[in-house]
Amino acid sequence: MQEIRKQLVCFLEKNVSTFIESWRKKVFISETYLHKEREFNNGLKMYDLVVLRLENSLSEEDVRVLAYKVSIERAEANTNIEDFVHNVNAGRSEIINWVLSSGLPIEKFPNIIEEINTVFDQFTYFAIQKYTEIKEEQLQEKNQFIDQTHKERLKILGQMSSSFVHEFRNPLTSLLGFTKLINNEYPSLKYIDIIEHELHQLNSRVTQFLHVSKKELVSGEKKSNSLQGLFEELISFIYPSIVDGNVSLTNNIEFDIRVFANKDELRQVFLNILLNSIDALQKVKHKRIIDINCKTLDGKAEIIISNNGPIIPKEVSDAIFEPFYTTKDLGTGIGLYVCRNIIEKYNGEISCISDDSLTSFFIKIPI
The missing domain is CATH 1.10.490.70 (Histidine kinase N-terminal domain)
Structure with missing residues:
Protein backbone atom coordinates (compact mmCIF):
# COMPACT_ATOMS: atom_id res chain seq x y z
CA MET A 1 0.00 0.00 0.00
CA PHE A 145 -22.38 53.17 9.35
CA ILE A 146 -26.01 53.50 8.18
CA ASP A 147 -27.24 53.68 11.79
CA GLN A 148 -24.68 56.35 12.66
CA THR A 149 -25.54 58.37 9.54
CA HIS A 150 -29.23 58.08 10.39
CA LYS A 151 -28.60 59.26 13.96
CA GLU A 152 -26.62 62.26 12.73
CA ARG A 153 -29.40 63.22 10.33
CA LEU A 154 -31.96 62.88 13.11
CA LYS A 155 -29.82 65.06 15.35
CA ILE A 156 -29.54 67.82 12.73
CA LEU A 157 -33.25 67.57 11.95
CA GLY A 158 -34.02 67.69 15.66
CA GLN A 159 -31.97 70.85 16.10
CA MET A 160 -33.68 72.48 13.12
CA SER A 161 -37.19 71.51 14.22
CA SER A 162 -36.52 72.59 17.79
CA SER A 163 -35.42 76.05 16.67
CA PHE A 164 -38.36 76.42 14.32
CA VAL A 165 -40.97 75.10 16.74
CA HIS A 166 -39.81 77.30 19.63
CA GLU A 167 -40.27 80.33 17.38
CA PHE A 168 -43.66 79.02 16.32
CA ARG A 169 -44.88 78.32 19.87
CA ASN A 170 -44.59 81.93 21.11
CA PRO A 171 -47.36 83.38 18.90
CA LEU A 172 -49.37 80.16 19.32
CA THR A 173 -49.36 80.59 23.10
CA SER A 174 -50.62 84.13 22.65
CA LEU A 175 -53.42 82.97 20.36
CA LEU A 176 -54.50 80.32 22.85
CA GLY A 177 -54.52 82.89 25.66
CA PHE A 178 -56.54 85.47 23.76
CA THR A 179 -58.96 82.81 22.52
CA LYS A 180 -59.62 81.80 26.11
CA LEU A 181 -60.20 85.45 27.10
CA ILE A 182 -62.61 85.96 24.21
CA ASN A 183 -64.46 82.78 25.16
CA ASN A 184 -64.81 84.03 28.75
CA GLU A 185 -66.06 87.47 27.71
CA TYR A 186 -68.29 86.30 24.86
CA PRO A 187 -69.31 82.70 25.67
CA SER A 188 -72.04 82.72 23.04
CA LEU A 189 -69.71 83.75 20.22
CA LYS A 190 -70.02 81.29 17.33
CA TYR A 191 -67.09 79.14 16.22
CA ILE A 192 -64.78 80.23 19.08
CA ASP A 193 -64.86 76.68 20.51
CA ILE A 194 -63.80 75.29 17.12
CA ILE A 195 -60.93 77.78 16.89
CA GLU A 196 -59.80 76.88 20.42
CA HIS A 197 -60.00 73.16 19.61
CA GLU A 198 -57.89 73.54 16.45
CA LEU A 199 -55.31 75.65 18.30
CA HIS A 200 -55.01 72.90 20.94
CA GLN A 201 -54.52 70.38 18.14
CA LEU A 202 -51.78 72.53 16.66
CA ASN A 203 -50.16 72.92 20.06
CA SER A 204 -50.18 69.13 20.42
CA ARG A 205 -48.25 68.80 17.13
CA VAL A 206 -45.74 71.37 18.31
CA THR A 207 -45.19 69.36 21.49
CA GLN A 208 -44.56 66.26 19.39
CA PHE A 209 -41.77 68.01 17.49
CA LEU A 210 -40.21 69.15 20.73
CA HIS A 211 -40.25 65.56 21.98
CA VAL A 212 -38.47 64.34 18.85
CA SER A 213 -35.84 67.06 19.03
CA LYS A 214 -35.24 66.12 22.69
CA LYS A 215 -34.89 69.81 23.41
CA GLU A 216 -37.99 69.82 25.56
CA LEU A 217 -39.70 67.08 27.51
CA VAL A 218 -42.90 67.26 29.47
CA SER A 219 -41.71 68.21 32.92
CA GLY A 220 -44.99 68.01 34.85
CA GLU A 221 -45.21 65.87 37.93
CA LYS A 222 -45.99 62.17 37.83
CA LYS A 223 -49.02 61.08 39.78
CA SER A 224 -51.69 58.43 39.94
CA ASN A 225 -54.04 58.81 36.95
CA SER A 226 -57.43 57.25 36.44
CA LEU A 227 -57.54 55.82 32.92
CA GLN A 228 -61.33 55.96 32.97
CA GLY A 229 -61.31 59.66 33.84
CA LEU A 230 -58.54 60.42 31.36
CA PHE A 231 -60.43 58.85 28.46
CA GLU A 232 -63.65 60.64 29.43
CA GLU A 233 -61.76 63.95 29.20
CA LEU A 234 -60.19 63.00 25.86
CA ILE A 235 -63.49 61.91 24.33
CA SER A 236 -65.06 65.20 25.38
CA PHE A 237 -62.10 67.09 23.93
CA ILE A 238 -62.19 65.39 20.51
CA TYR A 239 -65.99 65.19 20.35
CA PRO A 240 -66.16 67.61 17.37
CA SER A 241 -63.78 65.35 15.41
CA ILE A 242 -65.83 62.28 16.33
CA VAL A 243 -69.04 63.89 15.09
CA ASP A 244 -67.41 65.35 11.99
CA GLY A 245 -65.91 61.97 11.12
CA ASN A 246 -69.23 60.17 11.63
CA VAL A 247 -67.60 57.76 14.08
CA SER A 248 -69.27 55.69 16.77
CA LEU A 249 -66.91 55.58 19.78
CA THR A 250 -67.40 53.24 22.74
CA ASN A 251 -65.50 53.64 26.01
CA ASN A 252 -65.57 50.28 27.76
CA ILE A 253 -63.35 51.20 30.74
CA GLU A 254 -65.97 50.58 33.43
CA PHE A 255 -63.82 50.39 36.57
CA ASP A 256 -61.04 52.47 37.97
CA ILE A 257 -57.57 51.42 36.78
CA ARG A 258 -54.80 53.81 37.75
CA VAL A 259 -51.28 54.28 36.42
CA PHE A 260 -48.47 56.39 37.82
CA ALA A 261 -47.27 58.74 35.09
CA ASN A 262 -47.35 62.28 33.77
CA LYS A 263 -50.92 62.98 32.73
CA ASP A 264 -49.99 65.23 29.78
CA GLU A 265 -47.76 62.54 28.33
CA LEU A 266 -50.45 59.86 28.63
CA ARG A 267 -52.94 62.27 27.14
CA GLN A 268 -50.64 62.83 24.15
CA VAL A 269 -50.28 59.08 23.51
CA PHE A 270 -53.99 58.27 23.62
CA LEU A 271 -54.99 61.43 21.76
CA ASN A 272 -52.60 60.61 18.92
CA ILE A 273 -53.95 57.08 18.50
CA LEU A 274 -57.58 58.19 18.69
CA LEU A 275 -57.10 60.94 16.09
CA ASN A 276 -55.18 58.54 13.82
CA SER A 277 -58.06 56.08 14.14
CA ILE A 278 -60.60 58.74 13.17
CA ASP A 279 -58.47 59.67 10.14
CA ALA A 280 -58.15 56.01 9.07
CA LEU A 281 -61.90 55.46 9.31
CA GLN A 282 -62.56 58.17 6.73
CA LYS A 283 -61.35 55.69 4.10
CA VAL A 284 -64.23 53.24 4.69
CA LYS A 285 -67.90 53.51 3.81
CA HIS A 286 -69.32 51.03 6.33
CA LYS A 287 -70.22 51.97 9.90
CA ARG A 288 -67.16 53.53 11.54
CA ILE A 289 -66.37 52.17 15.00
CA ILE A 290 -63.73 52.86 17.64
CA ASP A 291 -63.68 50.70 20.79
CA ILE A 292 -61.62 51.47 23.90
CA ASN A 293 -61.02 48.60 26.30
CA CYS A 294 -58.77 48.08 29.30
CA LYS A 295 -57.78 45.14 31.46
CA THR A 296 -55.06 44.33 33.96
CA LEU A 297 -52.55 41.56 33.42
CA ASP A 298 -49.32 40.75 35.30
CA GLY A 299 -49.23 44.09 37.07
CA LYS A 300 -49.85 46.11 33.93
CA ALA A 301 -52.82 47.95 32.51
CA GLU A 302 -53.40 46.93 28.89
CA ILE A 303 -55.33 49.58 26.96
CA ILE A 304 -56.67 48.40 23.60
CA ILE A 305 -57.87 51.00 21.10
CA SER A 306 -59.47 49.31 18.07
CA ASN A 307 -61.08 50.55 14.89
CA ASN A 308 -62.67 48.83 11.91
CA GLY A 309 -60.79 50.85 9.33
CA PRO A 310 -58.57 49.57 6.49
CA ILE A 311 -56.07 46.83 7.26
CA ILE A 312 -52.50 47.97 7.94
CA PRO A 313 -50.10 45.62 6.07
CA LYS A 314 -47.65 43.70 8.26
CA GLU A 315 -44.59 45.49 6.82
CA VAL A 316 -46.21 48.84 7.62
CA SER A 317 -47.38 47.92 11.15
CA ASP A 318 -43.79 46.86 11.93
CA ALA A 319 -42.48 50.29 10.87
CA ILE A 320 -45.09 52.81 12.04
CA PHE A 321 -43.33 53.42 15.37
CA GLU A 322 -40.08 54.42 13.63
CA PRO A 323 -39.27 58.15 13.33
CA PHE A 324 -40.44 59.93 10.17
CA TYR A 325 -42.26 56.88 8.81
CA THR A 326 -45.72 57.85 7.60
CA THR A 327 -48.38 56.63 5.19
CA LYS A 328 -50.21 59.97 5.16
CA ASP A 329 -49.73 62.44 2.32
CA LEU A 330 -49.11 65.28 4.77
CA GLY A 331 -47.97 63.24 7.76
CA THR A 332 -44.85 64.01 9.79
CA GLY A 333 -44.13 60.44 10.89
CA ILE A 334 -43.32 61.49 14.45
CA GLY A 335 -46.60 60.99 16.32
CA LEU A 336 -46.36 57.24 16.96
CA TYR A 337 -42.59 57.50 17.43
CA VAL A 338 -43.19 59.93 20.30
CA CYS A 339 -45.92 57.64 21.66
CA ARG A 340 -43.48 54.74 21.76
CA ASN A 341 -40.82 56.84 23.51
CA ILE A 342 -43.30 57.97 26.17
CA ILE A 343 -44.66 54.48 26.85
CA GLU A 344 -41.19 52.91 26.98
CA LYS A 345 -40.13 55.69 29.35
CA TYR A 346 -42.59 54.17 31.85
CA ASN A 347 -41.33 50.61 31.19
CA GLY A 348 -44.36 49.94 29.06
CA GLU A 349 -44.96 48.49 25.60
CA ILE A 350 -46.89 49.59 22.52
CA SER A 351 -47.74 47.51 19.46
CA CYS A 352 -50.18 47.28 16.58
CA ILE A 353 -52.03 44.28 15.17
CA SER A 354 -54.20 44.63 12.07
CA ASP A 355 -56.40 42.25 10.08
CA ASP A 356 -59.38 42.47 7.74
CA SER A 357 -61.82 43.24 10.55
CA LEU A 358 -59.92 45.32 13.13
CA THR A 359 -56.80 47.40 13.65
CA SER A 360 -55.84 47.44 17.32
CA PHE A 361 -53.22 49.35 19.27
CA PHE A 362 -52.09 47.66 22.48
CA ILE A 363 -50.56 49.87 25.17
CA LYS A 364 -49.23 48.23 28.34
CA ILE A 365 -48.28 50.40 31.34
CA PRO A 366 -47.43 49.29 34.90
CA ILE A 367 -50.33 49.99 37.28
Missing part, protein backbone atom coordinates in the same frame (compact mmCIF):
# COMPACT_ATOMS: atom_id res chain seq x y z
CA GLN A 2 2.76 2.42 0.92
CA GLU A 3 4.52 1.66 -2.36
CA ILE A 4 1.34 2.50 -4.31
CA ARG A 5 1.16 5.83 -2.52
CA LYS A 6 4.79 6.64 -3.43
CA GLN A 7 4.22 5.78 -7.08
CA LEU A 8 1.03 7.85 -7.13
CA VAL A 9 2.81 10.86 -5.57
CA CYS A 10 5.59 10.56 -8.16
CA PHE A 11 3.01 10.41 -10.95
CA LEU A 12 1.18 13.53 -9.70
CA GLU A 13 4.39 15.51 -9.28
CA LYS A 14 5.47 14.71 -12.85
CA ASN A 15 2.12 15.83 -14.27
CA VAL A 16 1.42 18.90 -12.20
CA SER A 17 1.77 21.37 -15.08
CA THR A 18 -0.57 19.30 -17.26
CA PHE A 19 -3.09 19.17 -14.44
CA ILE A 20 -3.03 22.94 -13.95
CA GLU A 21 -3.46 23.57 -17.66
CA SER A 22 -6.40 21.16 -17.85
CA TRP A 23 -7.98 22.68 -14.73
CA ARG A 24 -7.59 26.22 -16.17
CA LYS A 25 -9.97 25.31 -18.99
CA LYS A 26 -12.74 24.28 -16.59
CA VAL A 27 -12.75 27.04 -13.98
CA PHE A 28 -14.97 30.12 -13.82
CA ILE A 29 -13.02 33.33 -13.28
CA SER A 30 -14.68 36.72 -13.66
CA GLU A 31 -13.00 39.27 -15.91
CA THR A 32 -13.13 41.72 -13.01
CA TYR A 33 -11.52 39.33 -10.52
CA LEU A 34 -8.43 41.04 -9.11
CA HIS A 35 -6.56 37.86 -8.21
CA LYS A 36 -6.66 35.74 -11.38
CA GLU A 37 -3.06 34.55 -11.10
CA ARG A 38 -3.49 33.88 -7.41
CA GLU A 39 -6.41 31.62 -8.31
CA PHE A 40 -4.13 29.38 -10.33
CA ASN A 41 -1.42 29.51 -7.67
CA ASN A 42 -4.03 28.48 -5.11
CA GLY A 43 -5.01 25.59 -7.38
CA LEU A 44 -1.39 24.50 -7.40
CA LYS A 45 -1.23 24.71 -3.60
CA MET A 46 -4.37 22.62 -3.37
CA TYR A 47 -2.66 20.06 -5.57
CA ASP A 48 0.25 20.08 -3.11
CA LEU A 49 -2.14 19.44 -0.21
CA VAL A 50 -3.40 16.29 -1.92
CA VAL A 51 0.17 15.12 -2.39
CA LEU A 52 0.89 15.76 1.32
CA ARG A 53 -2.19 13.73 2.23
CA LEU A 54 -0.99 10.81 0.14
CA GLU A 55 2.37 11.10 1.94
CA ASN A 56 0.51 11.04 5.30
CA SER A 57 2.05 14.39 6.26
CA LEU A 58 -0.98 16.71 5.90
CA SER A 59 -2.49 18.41 8.96
CA GLU A 60 -5.93 19.98 9.26
CA GLU A 61 -4.24 23.31 9.96
CA ASP A 62 -2.51 23.17 6.56
CA VAL A 63 -5.93 22.93 4.91
CA ARG A 64 -7.37 25.68 7.08
CA VAL A 65 -4.53 28.15 6.31
CA LEU A 66 -5.00 27.84 2.55
CA ALA A 67 -8.80 27.93 2.82
CA TYR A 68 -8.70 31.14 4.88
CA LYS A 69 -6.23 32.74 2.46
CA VAL A 70 -8.49 32.01 -0.52
CA SER A 71 -11.60 33.26 1.33
CA ILE A 72 -9.95 36.56 2.23
CA GLU A 73 -8.89 37.09 -1.39
CA ARG A 74 -12.41 36.30 -2.60
CA ALA A 75 -14.00 38.64 -0.08
CA GLU A 76 -11.56 41.45 -0.91
CA ALA A 77 -12.38 41.09 -4.60
CA ASN A 78 -16.10 40.97 -3.74
CA THR A 79 -16.66 37.92 -5.94
CA ASN A 80 -19.42 35.40 -5.43
CA ILE A 81 -18.83 32.14 -3.62
CA GLU A 82 -20.59 30.03 -6.28
CA ASP A 83 -17.68 30.34 -8.74
CA PHE A 84 -15.27 29.36 -5.98
CA VAL A 85 -17.23 26.18 -5.15
CA HIS A 86 -17.39 25.28 -8.85
CA ASN A 87 -13.63 25.75 -9.25
CA VAL A 88 -12.86 23.62 -6.19
CA ASN A 89 -15.06 20.81 -7.44
CA ALA A 90 -13.49 21.09 -10.90
CA GLY A 91 -10.09 20.63 -9.26
CA ARG A 92 -11.37 17.67 -7.25
CA SER A 93 -12.70 15.93 -10.39
CA GLU A 94 -9.51 16.64 -12.32
CA ILE A 95 -7.22 15.18 -9.64
CA ILE A 96 -9.38 12.10 -9.18
CA ASN A 97 -9.41 11.56 -12.97
CA TRP A 98 -5.61 11.85 -13.01
CA VAL A 99 -5.31 9.37 -10.17
CA LEU A 100 -7.61 6.90 -11.92
CA SER A 101 -5.68 7.28 -15.19
CA SER A 102 -2.29 6.71 -13.57
CA GLY A 103 -2.25 3.01 -14.50
CA LEU A 104 -1.71 2.04 -10.86
CA PRO A 105 -4.07 -0.54 -9.24
CA ILE A 106 -6.02 2.16 -7.42
CA GLU A 107 -9.21 0.09 -7.51
CA LYS A 108 -7.68 -2.11 -4.83
CA PHE A 109 -7.32 0.90 -2.52
CA PRO A 110 -10.59 2.90 -2.65
CA ASN A 111 -9.68 4.70 0.55
CA ILE A 112 -7.19 6.80 -1.46
CA ILE A 113 -10.06 8.40 -3.38
CA GLU A 114 -11.90 8.88 -0.10
CA GLU A 115 -8.86 10.66 1.36
CA ILE A 116 -8.67 13.01 -1.61
CA ASN A 117 -12.38 13.82 -1.19
CA THR A 118 -11.78 14.49 2.51
CA VAL A 119 -9.10 17.07 1.68
CA PHE A 120 -11.45 18.90 -0.67
CA ASP A 121 -14.40 18.67 1.71
CA GLN A 122 -12.37 20.16 4.57
CA PHE A 123 -11.02 22.88 2.33
CA THR A 124 -14.49 23.83 1.07
CA TYR A 125 -15.94 23.85 4.59
CA PHE A 126 -13.20 26.07 6.04
CA ALA A 127 -13.26 28.44 3.05
CA ILE A 128 -17.05 28.97 3.09
CA GLN A 129 -17.04 29.33 6.88
CA LYS A 130 -14.40 32.07 6.70
CA TYR A 131 -16.02 33.77 3.69
CA THR A 132 -19.38 33.90 5.51
CA GLU A 133 -17.71 35.29 8.62
CA ILE A 134 -16.01 38.06 6.61
CA LYS A 135 -19.23 38.98 4.78
CA GLU A 136 -21.18 39.13 8.04
CA GLU A 137 -18.56 41.46 9.52
CA GLN A 138 -18.74 43.67 6.43
CA LEU A 139 -22.54 43.75 6.64
CA GLN A 140 -22.39 44.66 10.32
CA GLU A 141 -19.96 47.50 9.57
CA LYS A 142 -22.28 48.81 6.85
CA ASN A 143 -25.28 48.65 9.18
CA GLN A 144 -23.35 50.50 11.88
